[in-house]
Amino acid sequence: MNKVVSGAEEAIKGIADGMTLLVGGFGLCGIPENSIAALVNSSVKNLTCVSNNAGVDDFGLGLLLQKRQVKKMISSYVGENAEFERQLLAGELEVELIPQGTLAERCRAGGAGIPAFYVPAGYGTEVAEGKEIREFNGKPHLLEQAITGDFAIIKAWKGDTHGNLVYRATANNFNQPMAMAGKITIAEVEELVPAGTLDPAQVHTAGIFVQRIFEGKNYEKRIEKLTEKASGELASGK
């Protein structure tokens, strides 16, 4: 068992032009910063990136977009990125927008060996175009197909040398379903520990889904929208 690699550069070896990458994170929360930086420093291009969002102009997947390394984005929400919008309107970038829950489940299904499944989301909308529709319990559903990636690139809080992963707070998000759906899954973690250190009952992603793991460096963990009590009492919660 040797899943530990020296760093992001070694981890992304084998990622080639035209491949499909599943990239974990929600907004800038829980994104694989080190691996994205390594991809930006590589010459790989024409990538199809499956990611809930597309980063912001100067961070996250936005960095790959700036360098024109992405041919197609498959996402649920791509606001917050002006360069993305420019490339989209100029016809330089293909975009497929998918309802968020359907996107998460398509990845989970891809990792779980379920080639397709029915969901109600998107019935009667442009998302349904060209898809098989079938009624269950009197309600119409769309047939949605699983997504897998040549590579999945994800971020966890702690991981061990067997690839077992624990996420922190809402930084789990798409990392867990995407970890399952990569032919090769690269996990970068804030803290890499020896196997046997993590409580087996508290592991979120079992190491069987992870092929390469490394401890990342210099996490910026940029906050997309800083909201504090002093900056606005009208918030979420009692």
Next chain:
Amino acid sequence: MGLTKEQIAQRIARELQDGYYVNLGIGIPTLVANYIPEGIEVVLQSENGMLGMGAFPEKGHADPDLINAGKQTVTIQPGGVFFDSATSFAMIRGGHVDLTVLGAFEVTDTGDIASWKIPGKMVKGMGGAMDLVAAAKNIIVAMQHTSKDGQSKLLKACTLPLTGVGCVKKVVTDLAVLDITEEGFVLLERAPGVSVEEIQKATDGRLVIRRDIPEMQF
């Protein structure tokens, strides 16, 4: 004249019941959290992976790993829990969320909703809105009754790309509270100082007025 955004949120909060799991969308729906009635406990679901969403953090205590679906830094309440996106939407799709409150550009008298795209102007994506409206047991829309140039947003048919069909159950606007039934929009309450005639004028979809319509109290 008409309700403020805060008052729309305050009115929607009266629909909450003890033990409800609620998903609040971005914008006016988020404000509903500020008006949860005394003595009842409501658990807020954030579709990026949290139950028990709390208030914004104290100054200097923001945690980049702890955000809501609007990407704002938040806190978690006692009894709250984190999970992944697939599990989050299992809660939504599986009908475990009691109430969804979201905004909209347009709503129809049959419960269709358009909320995610303005062709040629705004293409940001639907996020979780299509999953939420397709599956939630109860959906309340918070919106302005008319556009800035006075066009009705309560229509017979949406002009913008749909988010979902036949799913909205109730609409709370700056002018009125309306249920959506087989007969169309059923007027339940009117904003203080707003007449039934004004609501009729501002509503393009079928409008049912069954009785004397009470004024909302604040």
